[in-house]
Amino acid sequence: EQSSSLGRIAAALNRDFSLTGLGRAPRAAWGLDLSASGLKAVRLGWEGKEHGVVLEKFDVVPHGKTIGEAFSDDEAKALIEETLETFCSRNKVKGQRICLGMPTRTLLSRRFAVPRVDPRKLDKLVEHEARRHVPVPLEQVAWDYQVVAADDGDEKSRRREQEVLMVAARRPQLTDRLAVLQSAGLRVDMVQCDCLALYNFLAYDCFGYDGSDNGAAPADTNRSTALLDVGCDQMHLVVGSPASVWFRSCRFGGEQFTRTLARELHLTAAQAEELKRRPQRAESLHRMFAALEPAFESLVEDARGMLDAFAADHETKRIERLLGCGGGFQLHGLLGYLRADSH
Numbered sequence: 001e002q003s004s005s006l007g008r009i010a011a012a013l014n015r016d017f018s019l020t021g022l023g024r025a026p027r028a029a030w031g032l033d034l035s036a037s038g039l040k041a042v043r044l045g046w047e048g049k050e051h052g053v054v055l056e057k058f059d060v061v062p063h064g065k066t067i068g069e070a071f072s073d074d075e076a077k078a079l080i081e082e083t084l085e086t087f088c089s090r091n092k093v094k095g096q097r098i099c100l101g102m103p104t105r106t107l108l109s110r111r112f113a114v115p116r117v118d119p120r121k122l123d124k125l126v127e128h129e130a131r132r133h134v135p136v137p138l139e140q141v142a143w144d145y146q147v148v149a150a151d152d153g154d155e156k157s158r159r160r161e162q163e164v165l166m167v168a169a170r171r172p173q174l175t176d177r178l179a180v181l182q183s184a185g186l187r188v189d190m191v192q193c194d195c196l197a198l199y200n201f202l203a204y205d206c207f208g209y210d211g212s213d214n215g216a217a218p219a220d221t222n223r224s225t226a227l228l229d230v231g232c233d234q235m236h237l238v239v240g241s242p243a244s245v246w247f248r249s250c251r252f253g254g255e256q257f258t259r260t261l262a263r264e265l266h267l268t269a270a271q272a273e274e275l276k277r278r279p280q281r282a283e284s285l286h287r288m289f290a291a292l293e294p295a296f297e298s299l300v301e302d303a304r305g306m307l308d309a310f311a312a313d314h315e316t317k318r319i320e321r322l323l324g325c326g327g328g329f330q331l332h333g334l335l336g337y338l339r340a341d342s343h
Helices: 005-013 073-090 119-133 155-162 171-183 194-206 255-265 269-277 287-313 334-342
Strands: 030-032 040-045 052-062 097-103 106-116 143-146 160-169 188-195 223-230 235-241 242-249 319-325
Touching: 030 171, 040 073, 073 171, 097 171, 097 194, 097 235, 106 119, 106 143, 119 160, 119 223, 143 171, 155 255, 160 171, 188 194, 194 223, 194 235, 194 242, 223 287, 235 287, 242 287, 255 269, 255 287, 287 334
Parallel strands: 030 097, 097 188, 223 319
Antiparallel strands: 030 040, 040 052, 106 160, 143 160, 223 235, 235 242
């Protein structure tokens, strides 16, 4: 129960599948990120000799057009169904576990303190406190929690209380998303908040955490690593250390650059998207980047706002490095712009 989701997947892959009488459990698990731009998928496998998780395969299936460009909900659903059909046609998924990412903006996340009690009583205590912090009845959401290290406060307070991070999904939204995958023949075993999935990556790949108590951890937990994820229609900032996690999201994404180019240069959405990836095809690079300048500034302003929010919440912590990920970083010049602005 104390391991990360990645650690739990690894443990599950190496466990006897005794209920079905099929012998060993499937030794691979797919992680699916179904976003506004398409489907990104990775398959993780369990390496018995090394006792670790390895990346076996990945696939990227873009939608025919972004969900934001769909004329109706029916068209958006048809785009997703077509994408899932393509994915299933070229990948073996039957008999393998599936973990689905949920967009952070569709979830409720709360962090609160509870008294230290007998672990057997913790579930009931967290449920009682959750009813005070969640603005809808708990029966209307699917939720889970994780005990995390307290970020601030004196030692005496930490001995009396423990911090809990709770994440909840509204059942109608969750049911609708699961139904789309089920109709494509994909049975989901696990659902995860995408920001926490990114933190699990940091914990496993950067902090040396393997889902057990044996992972290596730097001595100074006040030094944090930040991960800026620029997606199609949203941006996340995840700040983590071996003992803590903090995340924030905003609605700025790579689609903003596409719309800006289409509007300012009188292009179609497809032409603007192509120009983002291959700026050498522009009639005038100067005109192209002049058109993108306001969007670059908006991205930096939103990113700085999230960094300032972290600093305000954690006076004693400092960010040691910032990593970038997400399809938005395919935009030529974005990384250089962020580096220049950081100075």
